[in-house]
Amino acid sequence: MAVSLTYKIIMQNHANSHQLVAKSQIMDWLQAVKDPEIPTISLIDLGVVRRVEQDEHTGKVTVELTPTFAGCPAMDYMKRDVERTLLAHGVPAVEVNISMREAWTSDMLTEAGRQALRQHKLSPPPVLGNQVLDLDFLEYAECPNCNGNNTELRTPFGATLCRAVHYCHDCRQLFEQFKPV
Amino acid sequence: MDPKLDLLYRLADDQLILGHRNSEWNGLGPILEEDIAFSSMAQDKLGHSLALYTLLHELGEAEPDTVAFTRNAPQFHCCQLVELPIGEYDFSLTRHFLFDHAELLRFEALATSSYEPLAQVARKLRGELKYHALHANTWMKRLGTATEEAIERMQNALNFTLPYALGIFEKTEAEAEIISSGLFIGEDELRSRWLESITKVLSQTALEVPDILALTPVAGGRYGQHTEHLQPLLDEMAEVFRLDPTADW
Known part of the structure; x- marks a missing residue:
């Protein structure tokens, strides 16, 4: 009885560790996704990633992006690059939404992002x-x-x-x- | 019509049609920077129309592409100002100046709309519209204080365009409800803010400002009455889409 319970817990942990990752880990992965038109700056430092959430049951990651300018033609590329990057790291499912819930302002650029712009x-x-x-x-x-x-x-x-x-x-x-x- | 739909269709259609007109300067601008400016403003306005058509879609209307590309002129709610052909540069600049000042003030007011999804979009668009107003002001002041020919042409353009610009503020049957529900401050209030704003810029030029409120507005656009210029614009804009509406681009 005790043995089987321990076994069950281990199996559950194993299942969880397979799907659930720390948010900081997801943010690290997203640091690799750069602006398609300014290759020195990541989407994180550009400030366009507004929300990252993971469903604790399915492991699906939902990312909310907001455009720098409403007519930005690079949004589709950003969306695709976020999806590809997270899937490549083993995330079981990814949903990327474009939203103006929290409108982008240039103050959302991080200090590292400002440095990256100067580099370019x-x-x-x-x-x-x-x-x-x-x-x-x-x-x-x-x-x-x-x-x-x-x-x-x-x-x-x-x-x-x-x-x-x-x-x-x-x-x-x-x-x-x-x-x- | 539901006041939200009524307001959103007017806003979105203005953006789409003027966005298309602006894009017609692509490759024809008098100098490279102006070619880029009108092309950029076209891109902005198409982005703005998409954001507004998306709000309409969330309220149960058809997909943005369907709404933009499958309606005919009588189903459009834009003012007649935006559908006029680009003409000479003096006209296009004057239209841009008169329209974008109204847009900037409109979206500033909408940033506190009681309809939160629209307020969110407005908070985004007003920052972008500042650049449109800045650009328009620069050229109104530059040409409005330049040579005799420049001043005369800008004056003629202003006299011709003002009655159409007043058509921006044409009210619909939903106006009272739009104001009472806190959706928007209303067209009369917007027009008075606009008058103050354009007068401030024009007073820094050699241009004479006529008694604007004594002019007869060119109205009808908000009710689907349009000039003969709108349908050919729609036919051209939607030509590729209508070849195969189900195509995946």
Whole structure:
């Protein structure tokens, strides 16, 4: 009786360990999923992963993503990459939902994410806090080449929806900024 | 019509149709940056329409693609302003300025809508619309203070476009309920905020602002009455989709 009970518990633990993983482990795996257009930054550091949950019975992982810009064409790729990565790590089932429940703002970028943007020669957006985002504020950016502040907004629309184009009067180069929103 | 559906269809259809018009500048913009600007704003607006059609779908309406690509002109609730052809750049810029100021203020107000799913979407879109307003202001101020020809063209464009812009604020039968249920502040309140906002920018130019409230609005769009320009736009926009509506892209 005692032996069979112990056996049963061991078997249950085994079954659970097969399917249930710590949330921190899932987040580590997701660190490997990068923005399809900015290969230096992970979706976690970009701030677009808003929620990760695992069903304790089935082991299915549900991930909630939110777009940086509503018309972002990279969302389908992000969704696919999250699914593939988690399935490759043995998660039995994955569901990725796109939601605006918690609208993305550029303040959701982590410090590591800002560093990753600089690595890609993109000026990170200033941290807004609770301040009202007025139109003048959109015109400020720090040059990612020389760190200069003597810069000017050339156009709020760049190569992708999330980028604006600025000019640096110090090093006389055009550069791109990840827009504050 | 249910007030939520009534409001959402107007918002979504405006975005879709102006998004399509903006995309027509792709490859034709007067300078590269402007080509990219109108293409980017087109992409934003299509994204906004998708978010709004998705809300309609959650309320029981058909799939976003079905709603966008299978209706004909009389079933659209957009204002006539957004369906006019792109014309010359002076007109497209002026329409963009007048429309996007209204949109920015509209979505700022909707961010506190009693209908929480719409409020969530509005909180997202208003941040993006700030860039549209910023872009429009830059060009209104630049061209509205430039050469005699530029000022004259912008003035003519403004005079032509304003009556259509007033059509943005055309009310429907659901208006009273929309306001009383806290869905939205209402078109009259929006129009007065808009007037203040555009006047502030125009006063920094050499352009003369006519007595706007004395103009007769070009209305009808919210009730499915459209110019002869909308149906050809829809035919072109949906041409590929209608070849095979079941195709998996």
